[in-house]
Amino acid sequence: MHIVVLVKPVPDPAAGGERLGPDGRLDRRATPAVVNANDEYALEAALKLVTAHGGEVTIVSMAPPTAPETMRKALAMGAQRGVLITDDALPGACTLSTARVLAGALKDLEFDLVLAGADTSDGGSGVVAPGIAALLGLPYLSYAARIEPSPDAGTVRVHRIAPAGFEVLEAPMPALVVCTQALGEPRYPSLKGIMAARSRELTTRGLADTGVPAAEAGGQAATTAVVGSAAPPPRPPTRVIRGSADEAAREVVDFLAQRRVI
Amino acid sequence: MPGAIWVHGETNAEGGLARISTEVATLGRALADAAGLDLVGVVIAADPGAAATELARFVPRVLAVTEPATADHAAASIVGQRLAALAQREQPRLVVTGAGPEGRDMAGVLSALLGWGVLANATAASWADGGPIVEMSVFGGKLNTTSAFTGQRGIVTVRPNVVTAEAAERPGQVEAATIEGELRLPLVKVVDRVEEAGAAAPIEEAKVIVAGGRGMGGAEGFKLVQELADQLGGAVGATRAAVDSGWINYSQQIGQTGKIVKPQLYLALGISGAIQHKVGMQTAESIVAVNRDADAPIAEYADLIVVGDLFEVVPALLAQLRARSA
Numbered sequence: 001m002h003i004v005v006l007v008k009p010v011p012d013p014a015a016g017g018e019r020l021g022p023d024g025r026l027d028r029r030a031t032p033a034v035v036n037a038n039d040e041y042a043l044e045a046a047l048k049l050v051t052a053h054g055g056e057v058t059i060v061s062m063a064p065p066t067a068p069e070t071m072r073k074a075l076a077m078g079a080q081r082g083v084l085i086t087d088d089a090l091p092g093a094c095t096l097s098t099a100r101v102l103a104g105a106l107k108d109l110e111f112d113l114v115l116a117g118a119d120t121s122d123g124g125s126g127v128v129a130p131g132i133a134a135l136l137g138l139p140y141l142s143y144a145a146r147i148e149p150s151p152d153a154g155t156v157r158v159h160r161i162a163p164a165g166f167e168v169l170e171a172p173m174p175a176l177v178v179c180t181q182a183l184g185e186p187r188y189p190s191l192k193g194i195m196a197a198r199s200r201e202l203t204t205r206g207l208a209d210t211g212v213p214a215a216e217a218g219g220q221a222a223t224t225a226v227v228g229s230a231a232p233p234p235r236p237p238t239r240v241i242r243g244s245a246d247e248a249a250r251e252v253v254d255f256l257a258q259r260r261v262i
Numbered sequence: 263m264p265g266a267i268w269v270h271g272e273t274n275a276e277g278g279l280a281r282i283s284t285e286v287a288t289l290g291r292a293l294a295d296a297a298g299l300d301l302v303g304v305v306i307a308a309d310p311g312a313a314a315t316e317l318a319r320f321v322p323r324v325l326a327v328t329e330p331a332t333a334d335h336a337a338a339s340i341v342g343q344r345l346a347a348l349a350q351r352e353q354p355r356l357v358v359t360g361a362g363p364e365g366r367d368m369a370g371v372l373s374a375l376l377g378w379g380v381l382a383n384a385t386a387a388s389w390a391d392g393g394p395i396v397e398m399s400v401f402g403g404k405l406n407t408t409s410a411f412t413g414q415r416g417i418v419t420v421r422p423n424v425v426t427a428e429a430a431e432r433p434g435q436v437e438a439a440t441i442e443g444e445l446r447l448p449l450v451k452v453v454d455r456v457e458e459a460g461a462a463a464p465i466e467e468a469k470v471i472v473a474g475g476r477g478m479g480g481a482e483g484f485k486l487v488q489e490l491a492d493q494l495g496g497a498v499g500a501t502r503a504a505v506d507s508g509w510i511n512y513s514q515q516i517g518q519t520g521k522i523v524k525p526q527l528y529l530a531l532g533i534s535g536a537i538q539h540k541v542g543m544q545t546a547e548s549i550v551a552v553n554r555d556a557d558a559p560i561a562e563y564a565d566l567i568v569v570g571d572l573f574e575v576v577p578a579l580l581a582q583l584r585a586r587s588a
Contacts, residue, residue, distance in 0.1 A: 011401075013518060014537050018401040037519045037538075095380050096373050119366075121402070121518055121541070125382030125419070126361075130338065130370025139448040140339050142367050145512065157453070160336070161363075161513055164275055165458035169336055171450040181505070181519045182512040216377075223379020223416065227395065228408040232545075238561055241568045248568040249578035252550060253586065255566050259548045261470060261527045262494065262583065 001055035001151055003046040004109055005079065006102060006116040006129070009033040009063045009070035013121045024226035025092045025219070026122060033063075033070045038117025040077075040186035042179035045147055046115050047078045047187070053151055056080040058109060062090065062101050068202055075197035076189035082200070083109070087207040092219030095123065099131030100217050104210030106136060113156065114176040118143060129178050139171030145182035149173065264352065266300035267293055270345065270359035270368065271317040271324070273307045279316035281467050282360035284427035286420050287320035289387055290358045291430065296389035299355060303434070304348065306341045306441075308333035314436045320427070322434035327441055336450040338364055342371025344441045349376060354415070356394060361419035362466060369417050371447070380417045381409050383522075385424045385545075394418065402518070402541025422466040423524040458511070465514055470496025471525045473516060473543070474504055477532015477553065477572060481509040486576050487531055493583050499523065501539050517542035531572050535560025552576065 011018045011031035021027040035043075046057045057079040061067050063086060071082045085105050093101070106114060119126035133140035145166060146159035156173050159166045161180060189197070207217060215221055241251045256262045269290035272280040287303060294301035303317040303324035314326035327348070331340050345368070349357065357372065359365040361383045373380045385406075386397040396409050396418055465471065472494065474487040484498070491498045500510045502517055516523055517539040528546035533539060535551070536559055543549070544563055551564040552572045561567045568575050 013402055013541060016404070016537070018404060020405070020407070024407075041519070095370075095382070096377065099370070099374055118519075122400075123382070124400070124522075125380060126363075126366035127370035127373055127380050127382060127419070130342070130367045131374035134339065134342065134371040134374035134447060137447060139450050140367070140371075141336065141450055142338070143363050159456075162275070162455070163464045163513075165456045167336075167452050168454035168456065169450050170453050171448060175450075180512065181502070181515065185506060223412055224381055224409050225412055226407050226409050230406050232399065232403060232406050235544075235549075235563050236565065238564050239566045240556060240561070241566065242570065245570060245574040245578040246582075248570055248575050249582050252566065252568060252575075252579055253582050255548075255550065256494075256527065259527065261548065262586065 001053045002111045004058050004060055004111045004114045005043045005046045007039045007059045007061050007074050008036040008120050009067045010036045010120055010122040028064050035074050036120045041181050041183050042115040042117045044186040045179050045183040060105055072197045075200045076193040082202040084204045089207050089218035092222050094222040094224045095125050095127050096223050097217040099128045100212045101210050103132045103135040104212040112173045116178050118180050133176040139175040141169045142178040144177050144179050265355045266302045268354040268357045269303050271303050271305040271313050272364050273313045277312050279313040282362055282422050285425040286358050286360050288427045289420055289425045293389055306344045318434040318436050319429040324436045325439040326436050327439050334452050338367030339371045339447045342368045346372050346375035347441050358418045361421045365419050369419050373417055378415050378417050379411055382419045384418050384420045403544045465497045466521055466523055468497035468525055470494045470527045471499040472496055472529045473499030474531045475501040475533030476503045484509050501533055534558040
């Protein structure tokens, strides 16, 4: 099986310090980048699938030219190769541009499955993966808690998380599957993996290579723009309650009543 | 009808209108009033009648589109295709939908098919300079932004619990509408629907969430979380640590790789409140924490923190709440 995992380098949420530049775009140099946490679950799922069924994993990113550093971490987990789409025209790309560019990049790759994370910790729109599926005409199976391909039958089954349980979905491959944390914790790269990642193939391509016209992708073609931003109002100072359980409980009950929750 | 504002009505598991859609419709109506534009609701489902009737309590005109394929196939890409075809014919100005899993999936498909942009996870919206201005909370609540579309048309997804649903003064009309044409995107079969014991309403919609973390100590400890949630009429939430330990389902996880919630009350039990969790709940209206450690990160942003043993404090709290409601 050939599996492509969409991997996005995002500002490290734990480092803090994310900010917008004067142009209203995310300043990606302000904060160190990490692999988007939800994408790590997708990558882990892909690695388990190729262990079980054979095959290879390719990671694909649309990101600034500094991305290889972050992508190497994903390669160190066990992906065989990476493709980075980077271009001076792409900063400020909207979700639609991103879907078009990634769809364009996928056209040149062979795969049985494309796996993506549920959303990203920076943009968080959750609309790019369904957009890619629609652009490529791929079956779209989202919010997977389990992925069971049948390579011989050429189909894939997915347990999709639903409010009251799950739905079992089935579609022919190739297909695009959106992954969740329920698939299992991502592995830590081994020292051997880190060494191997250094020599793994990482191809860089530009917007023109994806076949998406410049007028349809990138900052100039963005369908949305940030027009203002402000820090949220600070939360009021915390009240600290100590004392007996009964006293503390009384304080909490009073607070809930005051806030009209009870 | 060209230039109208459309609100997308999602159906819930019972075939009625999803709660998020009542909030979406209320926000859509405020935008239409401010802009002086028509407001239209659209429900696309195998049996759209009940949801369309409910949506008509909020908007003056609802199009009910019968689409048999959604009965036993994943709905979002079917609904997205039908809505895209209808939008190409009727040329609305804006499509507003929910930012839950169904709304996101549908919005992504719709955006790709129409070539319209998406402003995602709106926390509020207004109308200015001839277009919508959409507020969002980004970077896990560290920054609030306002955004606009660069073109004439677009799609907005609305975060659950940021709008208080209010019916219109007068109920609207439901019209049956048809959309012709073949479904071009591949169908994804639903071969089974499995209900899990203890599964509840979507946690994003809960007004009260009682959440447990590592401090609950195990699945047994989570019974206490459930008891308090039941007493307060709320839902159970959890941290990643609790989910990874297998104490509770992933569907209840709040935080960076789980759900983002905005309840009236967030009661955090045995949760230290590190950044990965904080990003999922810090916009809750009130935050109450019970924790042994007065220096836990959550002490910096809770309204109230009880420093103590939750296995003593929570039973005391339960007893007082029960006495109060008796």
